[in-house]
Amino acid sequence: xxxxxxxxxxxxxxxxxxxxxxxxxxxxxxxxxxxxxxxxxxxxxxxxxxxxxxxxxxxxxxxxxxxxxxxxxxxxxxxxxxxxxxxxxxxxxxxxxxxxxxxxxxxxxxxxxxxxxxxxxxxxxxxxxxxxxxxxxxxxxxxxxxxxxxxxx
Numbered sequence: 001x002x003x004x005x006x007x008x009x010x011x012x013x014x015x016x017x018x019x020x021x022x023x024x025x026x027x028x029x030x031x032x033x034x035x036x037x038x039x040x041x042x043x044x045x046x047x048x049x050x051x052x053x054x055x056x057x058x059x060x061x062x063x064x065x066x067x068x069x070x071x072x073x074x075x076x077x078x079x080x081x082x083x084x085x086x087x088x089x090x091x092x093x094x095x096x097x098x099x100x101x102x103x104x105x106x107x108x109x110x111x112x113x114x115x116x117x118x119x120x121x122x123x124x125x126x127x128x129x130x131x132x133x134x135x136x137x138x139x140x141x142x143x144x145x146x147x148x149x150x151x152x153x
Contacts, residue, residue, distance in 0.1 A: 012067070015041075021065025021089030022047060024097050029061075034144030045082040052144045059141065062104065065089045065097075071112075072129065074122035078108050085141060088129050100134040101141060 018041075026036045026048060034050040051058035060083040064072045072088055074081065086107045088100040110128035114121050134140075 014067075017067045017091060018063075018065045020091055021097060022063050025061070025063055025087055025089055025099060028099065028138060029141070029144075032138055032141070032143050034141075045080055047083075050141075050144065052146065054146060056146070057144075059084045061085045061087055061141075063087050063089060065091065067091050069126055069130070071126060072124035074107070074111055074124055076119075076121055078111055078122055081108060088124075099136060099138075100129045100131075101137045102129060102134050103140075 022038055026038055029036045029048070029050055033053060035053065035055075037049045037051075039046055039049060045062060046060040047063040048061040049058065050061065062081065062083040062085070064086070066072065066088065069090055081104045083104055086102045086104045088102070090098045090100075107124055107129075110124055111122045112125050112128075114123065
């Protein structure tokens with residue numbers, strides 16, 4: 001059984017919500033055999049770098065964590081989306097978070113542009129990411145241990 005804190009969800013700082021998603025995704029990727037490296041919190045565009053056990057393959061991941069089911073803010077420009085994968089983690093308090101595994105190219109295709117007083121911003125609507133083809137689809141990223149290959153111990 002997982003121990004949960006008992007303080008109200010509304011009192012969880014935004015940075016903590018972000019950390020919950022970041023480290024939960026690191027944990028899940030580790031279960032798939034990846035070596036997982038979270039980047040520093042101010043790194044642009046890439047939140048996690050993963051590489052296979054034999055270092056023959058690597059990928060970059062951007063993470064967005066939401067405290068509830070909402071649209072995903074993408075920023076002022078889609079040029080900032082530079083990772084291969086874009087993972088959305090919805091904090092499903094008190095259950096485990098729900099994660100959506102998308103390619104960044106898919107996020108860009110679904111991005112919704114808004115303009116307010118001359119300021120442009122991009123969003124990913126819930127209907128775009130809340131789809132069974134993305135929900136908990138960790139296999140889209142693959143395995144960090146090449147299948148059928150034994151590692152030296």
